Amino acid sequence: MGSFLQNQVHIYSLDTSAFYSHPEKEINQQIIDFKIEKRELKQMQSQENDEQRVKRIKEITKSIGLLKKKMKDEIEKNISIRELDSERLIDGNVISVFESTLTRTLNIPTDTLTEDILVVRTYYFDILKSLISNGFIHNGEKYIYFSSSAGQIRTKKGVFIKESQWIKHRNSLTCGLTVDDVNAKGGANINKYLAYIALTNSASEQMVNFDINKCIVVPDLETKVDGVVDFIDDKTYEITRKNMSIPIEHTDGAGMILPSLSKNSFMIRLPFIKGLLIPFAFDDWVKEHKGSNSKIQDIYGKTWDIFDDDIQIIFTKSQFKMANYYNGWDDYRDKFIKYNCQAAMLNEENEEFGEVKLNYQMLQTLNKMTDAELKEISSKTIEDILELGTNRDVMLRVLGAKKPEYKKNNFQKALSIYPELLNDNHSKQVIKDVKKSMIKDAKAAKLKISGKYTFLCPDMYAFCEKLFKGIDNPTGLLGNGEVYCRLFDDGKLDLLRSPHLYREHAIRNNIKNDERNKWFITQGIYTSIFDNISKLLQFDNDGDQALVVDCPTFVSVAGRHMDGVVPLYYEMAVAEKQDIDSNNIYNGLISAFNANIGRISNDITKIWNSEDPNINVVKWLCAENNYIIDYAKTLYMPKRPEFADEEINKYIKSKSPHFFKYAKDKDDHKVEELNNSIVNRLENLIPNKRIQFKKVAGDLDYKLLMSNPRTKVDQEIIDKYIELDKSKRWNIGESNYKKGQDPFINKKIRDSLLEGYNDQNYVVDVLIKYLYLKKKSGFKHTLWDSFGDIVLHNLRKNLSHMIxxxxxxxxxxxxxxxxxxxxxxxxxxxxxxxxxxxx
Structure with missing residues (x-):
């Protein structure tokens, strides 16, 4: 898989200012003008009239405050349905999104600009309230609020859809479940419901071999797992180490698919169904295990025979998010067929694995690491930085030419088959940029490490014991503290997940044997039902991945730091149901917008990088972080006792740690002085030597990039290219210009340059001759971003005749x-x- 990553559509992304009335626009412009004047005054050097300057700044600050109040009053009194300002629909406000069930259902062609859906970011809550309650008008069409994904909620964004399109396709997107149906059964948790609707907007490709008639939904595997935890009382903040029997839903988000349909695990999306499907031969399992029963009951009590009914996919109830709102599986299945619903797949595991890196959260918790150990763990990163410009393999790797093929862009594909491109000025310039980024990343603890990212999978053998033999407490194939992953040799591994806030290094033994090799056929890492690892790493099995590290030094250091560390445990609040209506949707979004997860995470980082980290404070903040994550659903947040608040404030009043200069682009005056914390030590460990380029491949022959090497430079094409290249920088910014991260702008440049020419090869050949021969440019991003497929085709064709x-x-x-x-x-x-x- 991976082909869908190339399929994108283009949509407008706006903010609530695009819906201002005329008076609101005027007030907003006054605010902008005052802010510009204030910024200019602040940047002025102190002069004789400094007193007047300070006085004027105060006057402006007061004026801005009055204007904001005036704006709020103006917005509140505007009760009419708002209209989108069409002048805001400019190229600079276009974003590219991957194909999804939503775009396919709306029949939006790939690589086109659509106005069927728009993204709106919230600056004024009152305008958002109006848009959710009343919708808005654009080109005579009414738009209504569709949904917001978890990621969009974090950035205060929402998706709006043409009402006509919603009415036409809503049954396909919701499998016939209406808002009235949900409200008739007591409503739902608003933000959960919005997240489920937003599943249709996940980047995906349609699963072509899916048959809903060969699927069932069964209860999850849940057992009680005994283990020692640090229990945090949400009222007193008392931390008690105790042995608890904790209920764990091992299949939380995971189901099974027969290997005949897929050899690889992948995430799946159906209306109100999401999670991970793991290949497991449950049909063979039943045949080979004496006393097994092929007849099983679904979550509604109906009996199915996996052979007679030809069951190929077994979903779990945890995957079926709105199961209680349908009248049985037959009801869902019939509506799925009637309304032509889609099953979509995404994030299929791959046979190829790229290099992986740590992040500062994973490193900062190993605060007692020695300098020698840190140097060893950093050695691969340091080696790459030092060998840039002189080592062909390193250069190809850092430029992405050795990534899995489906992840490469056209320039990286060209590099992999024609390394001579390394000697070009463009490659050298890119390497210079990459080197700066590598050093910055390394000082922020993005260090190369031996390991792989892979799906976390439960013991499906144990699940079959429960399903087909009725064993409530199965044994499975894995013991406590054991994992299985075919990607690694037997031995100790460190399992890590982000965010990594507490000391969450799960050191486990990877043990292979014939039985495990037979049943666990994927590249995932399988965990034991006797292990409380899911509580330590805070994961579900709906597609969560672990960074699995096998670097001996890192695993040894992590193991030493985990001595005496146990998972944190605290009681979470239960989310309440509400009627789904515009008022509750608005209130739910506002609650979610106000949940500042990043602040808690940064406060924890301050503690880990202080001179004497207080582990109890870290534990409290970890618990608070999870309460904040759930706040939008539960509206519950524990109140800090006074003693805990005082202790926490001792740490969080400090500035950010020094390395946030690199991790978060913080200015010098906003970070602490350099101290000896584990991440800060990288400041002096990571080298920054000037690149001395050496010839690392044969001579570059630019003619191999051309279709017709005899093509002459056409100045008209060159002039137009230069003009469009400059406008590209203006439209998407210098950083994205260098990365080629705007498919819409790249396509517009391509279409514009090809306009009036029947032969696209001619246009590309002119550009190649100009950029590689005449100008010898170090900046060829636009050529590769807009015409890379043609250049790559020419190169492959010409190289086929050469050795x-x-x-x-x-x-x-x-x-x-x-x-x-x-x-x-x-x-x-x-x-x-x-x-x-x-x-």
């Missing part, structure tokens, strides 16, 4: 399929052979 000499590496034309050497090397080798023969 790289096995002796000197120079490219030469093939005389036959057996050609191995260029003419000069072939002649030299033949002379040596003759000399040896006749001597």
């Amino acid at each position: 790289s000499c096995e002796s000197c590496g120079i490219r030469t034309h093939k005389k036959s399929n057996s050609t191995k050497y260029c003419n000069a090397c072939a002649k030299s080798i033949k002379n040596k052979q003759n000399k040896k023969y006749y001597s």
